Amino acid sequence: MINYNTLPDYAARKVIINELCKCFKSIRHYFVGESICKREIDVLQIGNTKNTVLFCGGFHGMEYLTVLALLKYAEECALALKNEDEPLSNALKIRGVTIVPCVNPDGVEIAINGSCAALNFKELVEKVCTNTKYWQANAAGVDINHNFDAGWCELRQKEIELGINGPSPTRFGGKTPHSEPETKALVKLCGSINFERAIAFHSQGREIYFSYGEHTPRLCSVLAQRFADVSGYKAAQPEDIATGGGFKDWVIDKLHKPALTVEIGLGKNPLPLSDFENEYKIVRKILTEATLL
Ligand SMILES: [Zn+2]
Known part of the structure; x- marks a missing residue:
């Protein structure tokens, strides 16, 4: 039994991922790169690796329940394949899943464990942030979801208007896109x-x-409506500062592929761990739809 009732910092994630890989030979695990503090960025693939749906979480430090949700969904997929549970197992054989549970390992580490987790960037973090519990950026104070090359210049302008000119706990898009x-x-x-x-x-x-x-x-709105129908979530248009620079924006703008952002949970970030079980029950419906449709 894998324990998801834990804050998913780097060490806890390693335990969960090792456990998953031990239990399920169908999981392909590798690293796609390292964070600025040299923490590995995990990729998990299940089912057909030649054609997949991509799920990413942990872009923002204090949004770590997304990390747990994706790890738990990886287990659900692997279990479905093992037990030949239809329709998920059939779908995965045709189109698998690629899961990046935590895009921003340093940010999550800082939000959970404090500025010491920023290693060489400890001083920078302490200089720009009074309460690391609310940290969103990477260890260098760049918001990964403002750093993608999609409307980056316009977004940078909006950041400047908000007084964000350098490293910050949130919303600084960096000096250049993809920096x-x-x-x-x-x-x-x-x-x-x-x-x-x-x-x-x-x-x-x-x-x-x-x-x-x-x-x-066109498929974006179809998927959004379908996700909304199964989950009770609301399909919405982003606010001004939340548009551009994001991963979804870049996938749409540069790769011309369908991409959506799903905001899980309700309340105030960081959502408490005690919310996870109930929220997962809802979000798994979206994850499943995204895989099956
Ligand atoms: Zn976020």
Whole structure:
């Protein structure tokens, strides 16, 4: 029995992933890169690796329930394959899943374990942040979900208007697009696998964002509506500062593939661990739909 009732810091994730790989030979585990503090970025693949749905979580430090949700879903998929549980097992044989449970390992580590987790960037973190519990960026104070090359300049302008000119716990998009190793790792992954659609997980709000500009594929709104129907989440348009620079935006704008952002949970970040079980019951419906449809 794998224990998901734990804050998913680096050590806890290693335990869960090792356990998953031990239990399920069908899981392919590798690293797509390292964070700025040299923490490995895990990739888990289950089912057909030639054609997949891409799920990513842990973009933002204090949104670590997304990490747990993706790890637990990896187990569900592996279990379905092992037990030949239809329809998920059949679907996975045709189109598998690629899961990046934690895009921003340093950010999650800082939000859970404090500034010491930032290693060489400890001083920087302490300088710009009074309470690391609310940390969102990577260890260098760059918000990974503002660092992608999609409307980056316009977003940077909005950040400046909000007074964000340098490293910050949240919303600083970096000096150039794709400047951060975590962003580069995800871009590299997207170039190395064949994926049909990407779903990025954040918290909170129980909302689904599904559009970015003129290249938004029609399937985005179809998927968003379907996810909303099964989960009770709301399909929504992002606020101004939450548009551009994100992973979903980049996938739509540059790769012209369907991509959505799902905001799990309801309340205030960081969502308490005690919310996980109930939230997972809802979010697994979205994950399953995203895999089956
Ligand atoms: Zn987020």
